[in-house]
Amino acid sequence: MPIDEKTVQATFERMKEKLAEFIPAAELKTKAEIVYEINRLKKERNAVILGHNYMEPALFHTVPDYVGDSLELSRKAAETDKEIIVFCGVRFMAETAKILNPNKTVLLPAKKAGCSLAESITASDVRKLKKRYPGVPVVSYVNTYADVKAESDYCCTSGNAVKLVQSLNSDRIIFLPDEYLARNVAKESGKKIVFPVKSRLGLRYPDPNLEYEMIGWNGRCEVHEQFTVADIENVRKKFPDVYILAHPECSPEVTAAADFSGSTSAMIRAVQQVKANRYLLLTECSMGDNIAAENKDKEMLRLCSIRCPHMQEITLEDTLASLQKTQYIIKVPEKIRRKALRAVERMIAVA
Ligand code: 13P
Numbered sequence: 001m002p003i004d005e006k007t008v009q010a011t012f013e014r015m016k017e018k019l020a021e022f023i024p025a026a027e028l029k030t031k032a033e034i035v036y037e038i039n040r041l042k043k044e045r046n047a048v049i050l051g052h053n054y055m056e057p058a059l060f061h062t063v064p065d066y067v068g069d070s071l072e073l074s075r076k077a078a079e080t081d082k083e084i085i086v087f088c089g090v091r092f093m094a095e096t097a098k099i100l101n102p103n104k105t106v107l108l109p110a111k112k113a114g115c116s117l118a119e120s121i122t123a124s125d126v127r128k129l130k131k132r133y134p135g136v137p138v139v140s141y142v143n144t145y146a147d148v149k150a151e152s153d154y155c156c157t158s159g160n161a162v163k164l165v166q167s168l169n170s171d172r173i174i175f176l177p178d179e180y181l182a183r184n185v186a187k188e189s190g191k192k193i194v195f196p197v198k199s200r201l202g203l204r205y206p207d208p209n210l211e212y213e214m215i216g217w218n219g220r221c222e223v224h225e226q227f228t229v230a231d232i233e234n235v236r237k238k239f240p241d242v243y244i245l246a247h248p249e250c251s252p253e254v255t256a257a258a259d260f261s262g263s264t265s266a267m268i269r270a271v272q273q274v275k276a277n278r279y280l281l282l283t284e285c286s287m288g289d290n291i292a293a294e295n296k297d298k299e300m301l302r303l304c305s306i307r308c309p310h311m312q313e314i315t316l317e318d319t320l321a322s323l324q325k326t327q328y329i330i331k332v333p334e335k336i337r338r339k340a341l342r343a344v345e346r347m348i349a350v351a
């Protein structure tokens with residue numbers, strides 16, 4: 001298929017305007033050609049591309065039909081009438097799209113694209129918890145695999161976790177698997193939380209007869225657990241006017257020391273609305289580049305360059321290959337999918 005040079009040039013100009021400070025012009029030229037081919041194939045194959053806020057800038061600002069946080073993208077996946085969903089995010093997100101769309105082809109542009117949280121818990125772990133605390137509802141973070149969702153009563157994201165927990169008419173809940181998100185949710189909803197403790201003999205579960213309202217798990221996000229209160233104090237010393245935003249996967253000490261905590265999209269909106277001229281994001285650093293490209297009137301401070309190694313696996317080149325070769329197809333066994341659907345639909349219903 002001959003390439004339409006005019007369209008490629010126009011794409012290149014648009015990309016240069018937004019991304020010149022992050023990507024050299026020569027590289028942008030090549031990327032503009034890839035964008036052209038992705039957009040052509042997307043139409044030809046009747047596909048929709050969903051892009052998480054953590055995607056690299058050259059991808060985030062070009063090919064997705066929708067960008068957003070986990071909750072927004074799950075909703076877009078539920079609504080689409082396209083035959084193919086290309087999920088530019090990590091595996092648990094693509095799996096969630098498949099749970100909602102059993103008859104569509106869902107593609108993840110990288111073979112693995114895991115997540116340290118999703119890998120921190122198994123379906124068997126959840127079954128053991130349910131046996132230990134019979135009748136206690138299980139809320140799982142969306143950052144879990146389909147078999148864990150299938151054992152759960154509800155799913156939530158960082159965008160609606162507090163609301164969902166507050167809406168449950170239960171004295172006690174099990175909240176999995178992110179320790180820090182659980183602690184942040186417990187703090188915000190005024191609930192007492194306890195955790196299983198690792199010992200030489202295996203896991204020691206909290207005594208069901210003691211007083212507490214939430215039972216958590218020991219998963220951590222390998223990116224957000226790296227931010228510390230000392231980081232915040234050091235930046236505030238140098239820049240007292242800085243506005244600091246932290247994702248709720250950071251420790252409760254970090255979110256308390258920050259000015260704002262919310263989902264990735266909530267952080268984007270907060271940067272757009274805040275009056276301060278300087279801001280600092282405590283989250284995956286590609287999202288920082290994506291925000292900086294759209295908020296050139298404000299100064300973004302850089303603390304470090306922590307990228308999520310799993311999100312990083314998805315590139316423009318992989319997205320093109322995904323559409324060309326129909327790879328990598330997400331499969332969820334029907335029995336698991338049907339069980340997981342209930343928890344995912346409940347998640348989508350909570351604003
Ligand atoms: P959001 O739902 O806030 O986009 O977060 C997803 C995630 O994996 C953050 O690390």
Ligand code: SF4
Nearest residue numbers: 115116221222223308
């Ligand atoms: Fe998982 Fe953390 Fe990466 Fe988000 S940033 S996908 S929680 S490892």
